[in-house]
Amino acid sequence: MQFVRAIVRPEKKDEVLENLSSGGFNAATVVDVVGRGKQKGIRMGDIYYDEIPKTLILVAIEDADTDKIVDIILRTAKTGTDGNFGDGKIFISPVEEAYTISKGTKGL
Amino acid sequence: MKEIMAIVRMKRTGATKRALIEAGVAGFTAFKVTGRGKLLDHSEINVPCKEKLMGMAASDVIDRKESEEQVVTFLDDKRMFPRRMFTILAYDEDVPRIIEAIIKANRTERGAGDGKIFVTPVNNAVRVRTGESGDAAIW
Incomplete structure (x- = not known):
């Protein structure tokens, strides 16, 4: 099992969730976060904005689905044809066990 | 760890x-x-839940269809x-x-x-x- 953490633009959140749902990944957790990237935030004149609001989407999936879900997020969260700074990042980390509380059973 | x-x-x-x-x-x-979570297709969970929500709807609602629609969108699991x-x-x-x-x-x-x-x-x-x-x- 893998954990996919995707940081995307808040305005792209609904579109990403919609596409994940139609791609068969309905389950997701969403957190509002702030952060900056390699570009050290945005500079407007003398002011630096380095706490830029983003949305963190967490999805737990089976190993085999990793490429599919990454592809959906990459396609949806990108802005313009070439993409822009600030479109976000995707991280994938391993999950050893998962439990469903209502049934008390193991697995997704 | x-x-x-x-x-x-x-x-x-x-x-x-x-x-x-x-x-x-x-x-x-x-x-x-x-x-x-996952899209729910268990009618044994969905149907009683729907009935309960319908029971909570205001009694003076003229358009029953509208409140039914609200309940269904609440349970469609995409929110x-x-x-x-x-x-x-x-x-x-x-x-x-x-x-x-x-x-x-x-x-x-x-x-x-x-x-x-x-x-x-x-x-x-x-x-x-x-x-x-x-x-x-x-x-």
């Missing part, structure tokens, strides 16, 4: 905290999150529901005990929507106060 991520109902936050202390774990981090996410750092051997405690504190008669627990490996942890790392930094 493991990290346990548990997504639970907002109303069960207190019960979960108590259960964690009883299980011998005091430290945790919690956030407010929103999320959704995001508020939940609390706990992350707990634990020794490997404590993990089953903690998971059992969380499951016991969070199961409800409603079933669907009680949450999920994930266990992920952690390579290292550092206590900022003393600088000690590894297992000594957990608690």
Whole structure:
């Protein structure tokens, strides 16, 4: 099992969730976060904005689905044809066990 | 060293905290999150829930169809529901005990929507106060 953490633009959140749902990944957790990237935030004149609001989407999936879900997020969260700074990042980390509380059973 | 991520109902936050202390774990981090689960196709859960929600609708509603529509969109499972996410750092051997405690504190008669627990490996942890790392930094 893998954990996919995707940081995307808040305005792209609904579109990403919609596409994940139609791609068969309905389950997701969403957190509002702030952060900056390699570009050290945005500079407007003398002011630096380095706490830029983003949305963190967490999805737990089976190993085999990793490429599919990454592809959906990459396609949806990108802005313009070439993409822009600030479109976000995707991280994938391993999950050893998962439990469903209502049934008390193991697995997704 | 493991990290346990548990997504639970907002109303069960207190019960979960108590259960964690009883299980011998005091430290945790919690956030407010929103999320959704699998699309529900269990009619044995959906139908009684729908009836209950319809019963709660205002009695002077003229257009019954409209409130029915609202109930259906509420249950179609594409909307995001508020939940609390706990992350707990634990020794490997404590993990089953903690998971059992969380499951016991969070199961409800409603079933669907009680949450999920994930266990992920952690390579290292550092206590900022003393600088000690590894297992000594957990608690």
